[in-house]
Amino acid sequence: MLSLSAIPILFLLQFTIFISSTPFNHASGAIIFHTKDGQEQREFDYFKLALQWPGTVCKGTRHCCSSNGCCNRSGAFGDFTIHGLWPDYNDGTWPACCNGKIFDEKEILTLLDPLKKYWPSLSCSSPSTCHGSKGSFWAHEWEKHGTCSYPVAHDEYNYFLTTLNVYFKYNVTKVLNDAGYLPSNTEKYPLGGIISAIQNAFHATPSFGCKKGAVEELYLCFYKDFKPRDCAESHSQNGIISSRSSCPKYVSLPAYEPKARIFEFADSSRQYLSA
Ligand code: U2P
Numbered sequence: 001m002l003s004l005s006a007i008p009i010l011f012l013l014q015f016t017i018f019i020s021s022t023p024f025n026h027a028s029g030a031i032i033f034h035t036k037d038g039q040e041q042r043e044f045d046y047f048k049l050a051l052q053w054p055g056t057v058c059k060g061t062r063h064c065c066s067s068n069g070c071c072n073r074s075g076a077f078g079d080f081t082i083h084g085l086w087p088d089y090n091d092g093t094w095p096a097c098c099n100g101k102i103f104d105e106k107e108i109l110t111l112l113d114p115l116k117k118y119w120p121s122l123s124c125s126s127p128s129t130c131h132g133s134k135g136s137f138w139a140h141e142w143e144k145h146g147t148c149s150y151p152v153a154h155d156e157y158n159y160f161l162t163t164l165n166v167y168f169k170y171n172v173t174k175v176l177n178d179a180g181y182l183p184s185n186t187e188k189y190p191l192g193g194i195i196s197a198i199q200n201a202f203h204a205t206p207s208f209g210c211k212k213g214a215v216e217e218l219y220l221c222f223y224k225d226f227k228p229r230d231c232a233e234s235h236s237q238n239g240i241i242s243s244r245s246s247c248p249k250y251v252s253l254p255a256y257e258p259k260a261r262i263f264e265f266a267d268s269s270r271q272y273l274s275a
Pocket of ligand 1 (some may be wrong): 084086088094129141244
């Protein structure tokens with residue numbers, strides 16, 4: 001059993017280990033990250049919660065595999081699902097692949113149920129990790145974005161837990177459903193109306209990505225303390241910041257349609273269909 005007097009010493013020890021392992025630049029006071037080729041990246045400015053709309057993403061499914069949520073139907077497909085929590089810069093660029101540990105699924109075992117449901121991969125392809133190999137969707141998001149979320153999210157478990165918490169707190173699917181914007185394969189909705197519904201609920205302006213007139217991605221933005229802020233839909237090229245949206249004035253929110261499932265054999269390109 002620990003004596004009471006040992007507790008402050010343990011705390012101090014933990015705190016010292018924590019501080020001494022931070023990428024802190026004592027000259028400027030800023031947190032500096034290094035990519036694996038030694039490039040410096042400064043601390044991010046804000047967070048972007050990137051969500052995907054399975055009804056649109058899964059329309060593009062060409063083949064199936066066990067890891068593709070579009071096929072195994074394990075996800076919450078009437079909802080926006082998580083793409084990632086991205087630390088971004090105000091100029092439209094972002095840091096990527098910062099100092100941090102390689103993804104280890106064992107670190108997030110207790111989060112697997114909600115992650116499978118609300119953060120499913122909607123593709124068969126294995127994205128690249130920051131260490132030159134191919135990995136899971138979660139490995140890609142942690143290594144590319146999670147490692148740059150320091151000092152707000154300071155480890156893998158904390159990154160995934162924080163993302164789930166923000167996602168549940170700012171339930172944009174519920175906001176849209178309550179405002180009458182329901183999944184439909186026939187309706188078109190005014191993008192301005194969708195934006196207003198979100199502004200009224202969260203007091204901040206989201207941004208969007210569309211594919212063939214259908215909402216594919218929705219972005220909610222946050223200050224580092226997770227208070228909502230506007231998403232700066234800007235992209236910096238040669239120092240010139242320009243705005244861009246791939247969405248028309250009227251957009252659709254297609255319903256996810258379980259269709260014939262196309263399975264792919266691991267050993268060949270043979271495929272077969274199942275209802
Ligand atoms: O938009 C195409 C891809 O660029 C990455 N992206 C985009 C915007 C942003 O703020 N941050 C960012 O990282 C995303 O890459 P991914 O995480 O999918 O590898 C996005 O898909």
